[in-house]
Amino acid sequence: MRHLMSPMDFTVQELEDLFDVANDIERNMDKYSHKCDGKILATCFYEPSTRTRLSFETAMLRLGGKTLGFADASNSSASKGESVADTIRVISCFADICAMRHPKEGAPMVAASKSLIPVINAGDGGHQHPTQTLTDLLTIRSLHGSLNNFTIGLCGDLKFGRTVHSLINALTRYEGINFIFISPQELRVPDYITEMLNSKNIPYREVIKLEDVIADLDFLYMTRVQKERFFNEEDYIRLKDFYILDKKKLDMAKSTMQVLHPLPRVNEISVEVDDDPRAAYFKQVQYGLYVRMALILTLLNMTDAHINDGLLRKF
Amino acid sequence: MRHLMSPMDFTVQELEDLFDVANDIERNMDKYSHKCDGKILATCFYEPSTRTRLSFETAMLRLGGKTLGFADASNSSASKGESVADTIRVISCFADICAMRHPKEGAPMVAASKSLIPVINAGDGGHQHPTQTLTDLLTIRSLHGSLNNFTIGLCGDLKFGRTVHSLINALTRYEGINFIFISPQELRVPDYITEMLNSKNIPYREVIKLEDVIADLDFLYMTRVQKERFFNEEDYIRLKDFYILDKKKLDMAKSTMQVLHPLPRVNEISVEVDDDPRAAYFKQVQYGLYVRMALILTLLNMTDAHINDGLLRKF
Amino acid sequence: MRHLMSPMDFTVQELEDLFDVANDIERNMDKYSHKCDGKILATCFYEPSTRTRLSFETAMLRLGGKTLGFADASNSSASKGESVADTIRVISCFADICAMRHPKEGAPMVAASKSLIPVINAGDGGHQHPTQTLTDLLTIRSLHGSLNNFTIGLCGDLKFGRTVHSLINALTRYEGINFIFISPQELRVPDYITEMLNSKNIPYREVIKLEDVIADLDFLYMTRVQKERFFNEEDYIRLKDFYILDKKKLDMAKSTMQVLHPLPRVNEISVEVDDDPRAAYFKQVQYGLYVRMALILTLLNMTDAHINDGLLRKF
Numbered sequence: 001m002r003h004l005m006s007p008m009d010f011t012v013q014e015l016e017d018l019f020d021v022a023n024d025i026e027r028n029m030d031k032y033s034h035k036c037d038g039k040i041l042a043t044c045f046y047e048p049s050t051r052t053r054l055s056f057e058t059a060m061l062r063l064g065g066k067t068l069g070f071a072d073a074s075n076s077s078a079s080k081g082e083s084v085a086d087t088i089r090v091i092s093c094f095a096d097i098c099a100m101r102h103p104k105e106g107a108p109m110v111a112a113s114k115s116l117i118p119v120i121n122a123g124d125g126g127h128q129h130p131t132q133t134l135t136d137l138l139t140i141r142s143l144h145g146s147l148n149n150f151t152i153g154l155c156g157d158l159k160f161g162r163t164v165h166s167l168i169n170a171l172t173r174y175e176g177i178n179f180i181f182i183s184p185q186e187l188r189v190p191d192y193i194t195e196m197l198n199s200k201n202i203p204y205r206e207v208i209k210l211e212d213v214i215a216d217l218d219f220l221y222m223t224r225v226q227k228e229r230f231f232n233e234e235d236y237i238r239l240k241d242f243y244i245l246d247k248k249k250l251d252m253a254k255s256t257m258q259v260l261h262p263l264p265r266v267n268e269i270s271v272e273v274d275d276d277p278r279a280a281y282f283k284q285v286q287y288g289l290y291v292r293m294a295l296i297l298t299l300l301n302m303t304d305a306h307i308n309d310g311l312l313r314k315f
Numbered sequence: 316m317r318h319l320m321s322p323m324d325f326t327v328q329e330l331e332d333l334f335d336v337a338n339d340i341e342r343n344m345d346k347y348s349h350k351c352d353g354k355i356l357a358t359c360f361y362e363p364s365t366r367t368r369l370s371f372e373t374a375m376l377r378l379g380g381k382t383l384g385f386a387d388a389s390n391s392s393a394s395k396g397e398s399v400a401d402t403i404r405v406i407s408c409f410a411d412i413c414a415m416r417h418p419k420e421g422a423p424m425v426a427a428s429k430s431l432i433p434v435i436n437a438g439d440g441g442h443q444h445p446t447q448t449l450t451d452l453l454t455i456r457s458l459h460g461s462l463n464n465f466t467i468g469l470c471g472d473l474k475f476g477r478t479v480h481s482l483i484n485a486l487t488r489y490e491g492i493n494f495i496f497i498s499p500q501e502l503r504v505p506d507y508i509t510e511m512l513n514s515k516n517i518p519y520r521e522v523i524k525l526e527d528v529i530a531d532l533d534f535l536y537m538t539r540v541q542k543e544r545f546f547n548e549e550d551y552i553r554l555k556d557f558y559i560l561d562k563k564k565l566d567m568a569k570s571t572m573q574v575l576h577p578l579p580r581v582n583e584i585s586v587e588v589d590d591d592p593r594a595a596y597f598k599q600v601q602y603g604l605y606v607r608m609a610l611i612l613t614l615l616n617m618t619d620a621h622i623n624d625g626l627l628r629k630f
Numbered sequence: 631m632r633h634l635m636s637p638m639d640f641t642v643q644e645l646e647d648l649f650d651v652a653n654d655i656e657r658n659m660d661k662y663s664h665k666c667d668g669k670i671l672a673t674c675f676y677e678p679s680t681r682t683r684l685s686f687e688t689a690m691l692r693l694g695g696k697t698l699g700f701a702d703a704s705n706s707s708a709s710k711g712e713s714v715a716d717t718i719r720v721i722s723c724f725a726d727i728c729a730m731r732h733p734k735e736g737a738p739m740v741a742a743s744k745s746l747i748p749v750i751n752a753g754d755g756g757h758q759h760p761t762q763t764l765t766d767l768l769t770i771r772s773l774h775g776s777l778n779n780f781t782i783g784l785c786g787d788l789k790f791g792r793t794v795h796s797l798i799n800a801l802t803r804y805e806g807i808n809f810i811f812i813s814p815q816e817l818r819v820p821d822y823i824t825e826m827l828n829s830k831n832i833p834y835r836e837v838i839k840l841e842d843v844i845a846d847l848d849f850l851y852m853t854r855v856q857k858e859r860f861f862n863e864e865d866y867i868r869l870k871d872f873y874i875l876d877k878k879k880l881d882m883a884k885s886t887m888q889v890l891h892p893l894p895r896v897n898e899i900s901v902e903v904d905d906d907p908r909a910a911y912f913k914q915v916q917y918g919l920y921v922r923m924a925l926i927l928t929l930l931n932m933t934d935a936h937i938n939d940g941l942l943r944k945f
Contacts, residue, residue, distance in 0.1 A: 033353055038663055040688065040691055040692075042684075048389070050385050051405055054357075054383055054384070054385075054405075054406075054409050055409065057383045058355065058383060058408075058409040058410070061355055061381045061383065062355075066381075066691045066696075067383070068684055068687045068688060068691065068697070069684070070680050070684075070701065071385065074678070081894065081896045082893070082894035082895070082896070085901070086893070086894060086895060089912050089915075090681055090684075090893065090912070090915050091684075092912075093688075093912065093915045093916045093918075093919060094684050094685065094688040094919065095688070263397070263401065263405065264396065264397035264401060265397070265401060266396045266397070271400070282404050282405070282407075282408065285404075285405050285408045286408045288408075289408055289409065348668055363704070365700050366720055369672075369698055369699070369700075369720075369721070369724050370724065372698045373670065373698060373723075373724040373725070376670055376696045376698065377670075381696075382698070386700065578712070578716070578720065579711065579712035579716060580712070580716060581711045581712070586715070597719050597720070597722075597723065600719075600720050600723040601723045603723075604723055604724065
């Protein structure tokens with residue numbers, strides 16, 4: 001039995017297989033609408049995350065299955081002091097697969113070690129959120145045709161942004177990727193990331209202003225810059241507009257550049273950008289659904305091997 | 316694509332069609348039990364309302380579909396600052412139709428303007444609650460045979476009661492309706508309503524005591540009178556019993572009068588009234604289910620045209 | 631129409647029939663996967679209890695049905711002052727069967743008296759939790775072969791433990807059962823229980839230390855001992871280890887003894903015990919699912935009579 005704790009749990013080839021299934025779902029949704037008839041997904045969310053929870057639930061429902069669970073620890077046995085290990089043993093009696101979100105790093109890993117059903121880490125504190133990374137990878141692969149040879153700018157809070165670190169990490173397994181990190185000094189990407197890139201001879205640049213590099217990008221991955229992360233108010237006021245994507249900045253970008261965002265967005269992308277064909281962040285939500293459908297099928301061993309093979313020959 | 320924001324979004328003829336479908340569902344529930352197989356309803360409730368939420372969910376489940384969503388803003392991305400416009404774009408990737416309740420007036424309208432799926436306003440602050448009005452209209456039409464020619468008494472808090480204003484408004488499109496407003500001075504129906512009725516030459520009376528008019532009514536629409544709405548304690552004590560329907564008052568009413576209430580009821584209808592055949596407020600809940608089923612089918616363009624035609628010929 | 635308020639609502643024979651259905655579900659799950667197609671279970675939980683709620687929901691989903699409801703009173707109409715009697719009348723319009731948990735004793739009974747659909751008491755305050763008792767009985771019957779002739783030790787807080795009192799009560803209807811009550815003086819089983827046992831000439835012993843009797847037991851039913859239930863800190867420190875089941879104590883037990891626990895467990899059973907074949911508390915969760923499936927079928931009159939007959943001949 002297999003779980004998903006980190007995006008790196010899958011080899012590059014396994015990810016290709018997963019994404020092939022996801023793209024087949026995209027093209028032939030109806031074919032998959034009864035694959036999980038009679039199956040149950042448990043969503044065990046020890047902290048609320050509506051978008052992620054609903055994405056998992058939709059994935060199971062669109063596969064013909066059913067869902068149950070909790071959206072919030074206050075309604076769970078956790079409030080009576082039950083351990084995650086015990087909860088998953090109980091959930092194993094109810095469901096066929098479980099998506100777990102937990103404020104504590106490593107909690108889904110503990111659950112997986114005791115579980116009788118596959119467990120998907122749906123976010124554990126500041127640690128991992130692997131299905132967001134799978135979503136990002138599938139979106140890039142689908143829009144770009146492959147996961148090799150492009151320039152990606154990651155913009156905003158690169159210090160605390162879990163999804164950004166995880167995406168950089170995952171992309172280091174592909175060829176010809178050029179990173180540009182766009183952030184204020186205070187919110188630079190951590191040293192362990194730049195050291196890792198140096199050690200692998202992967203090219204990257206660090207800049208302060210989005211305008212200086214936007215013309216070079218194939219993908220722009222936006223994240224939120226929170227006021228409280230700055231050392232002082234003056235810095236925030238001086239810098240904040242550098243990290244807001246508006247029509248004016250977008251005019252400087254390639255016509256083929258794609259804008260990504262893990263959502264929720266607050267004001268770091270102006271709503272005037274939404275109608276631009278390069279705004280891909282709502283497409284990304286759609287890919288997030290497809291990849292979760294593919295993941296559920298994969299972990300339940302319900303993918304159709306010959307479809308994978310057929311698709312693999314193409315790539 | 317069509318949304319439901321206000322009961323007046325539908326013409327009188329469209330409402331007749333909708334109610335015909337609802338009455339066909341009432342008679343032939345089984346015929347509809349797979350109409351929405353594979354469809355998903357999202358219930359996005361930014362403030363809790365169990366009855367309304369469960370009525371929508373039941374409607375979709377009884378049509379063969381599935382549901383997901385949130386019952387409370389605290390569990391939603393709204394708590395992270397996401398706009399309603401962004402949330403509905405995300406929900407559009409997950410569901411086929413959305414019922415939205417929001418404490419802010421106009422929020423469902425904003426959502427509808429960005430949505431890729433039909434949006435039903437399930438209540439926006441003190442503004443609109445159109446499916447309650449559709450429920451009231453269907454109940455009256457079903458029990459009375461048509462929406463014309465009857466005397467309706469509206470009793471209780473007529474000043475703040477959203478459902479009462481909406482129902483009066485909706486009824487002004489029909490013929491031969493006689494309104495009697497029964498309320499304390501402090502909680503009279505607002506002037507804009509009486510002015511509107513005057514301008515349309517629609518007859519109405521305003522009285523203080525239910526006993527004075529109950530014998531004249533074909534329908535009695537009860538609402539709650541909250542103590543905190545009175546100017547002073549003495550007025551409340553002096554007046555409150557005028558607005559409690561008990562067996563004694565009901566004895567003065569016609570044998571064919573029907574008692575409606577949007578629920579929840581607190582003490583404005585004595586429980587001794589529940590077993591009287593004229594107590595129609597739980598039937599109203601049932602009609603609320605049928606009308607929501609019909610509405611989902613209508614907004615998804617899944618009504619069976621010839622059934623409508625057939626029924627229409629009858630009326 | 632029939633409800634379940636207390637485990638004693640069913641005769642011994644009716645329980646045998648119910649457990650026969652449960653065991654048939656255990657052996658032939660697939661046969662039951664569409665029995666409740668088109669049926670809806672409402673879970674009305676006025677206080678949270680995730681395990682119980684999910685067990686009921688799983689039961690209905692595994693029977694092919696659907697679920698709706700609320701997990702918490704704060705999201706329900708109760709917060710607007712609606713009575714349980716009114717809520718169940720409304721729920722009767724939506725669902726085919728209802729599982730209700732309520733902090734107030736007797737609330738499910740009030741609901742049942744007004745309901746148009748079967749109501750299952752899913753726990754009412756400190757009063758009854760009948761499906762836990764049915765779970766315990768089915769587990770014992772399944773593991774022991776019958777509900778007669780065994781020695782059961784009940785260990786921990788025997789004063790306040792609702793499940794313990796209910797189980798003792800239910801077991802007095804069977805033959806050859808020997809009770810051993812293992813608790814600190816402060817948390818002894820209440821007098822009304824020992825008086826009841828005396829009046830029925832049912833043998834029991836009361837001891838302080840688990841070690842003194844564990845070798846005699848066929849079943850050990852563990853419960854939590856909460857620090858705040860002790861008169862003083864010294865007593866708690868002196869006594870608490872007597873009521874923690876670990877490998878060392880388990881080594882003194884029969885190889886066939888079975889350990890039960892209503893869960894959630896905090897630290898009264900060491901996790902080192904979990905892998906022992908005698909640890910039956912997660913099996914118990916599984917039996918809890920089967921018995922709830924059987925109960926739903928029974929209350930909806932959907933059990934297959936000849937299967938019951940067939941099975942009954944065996945016992």
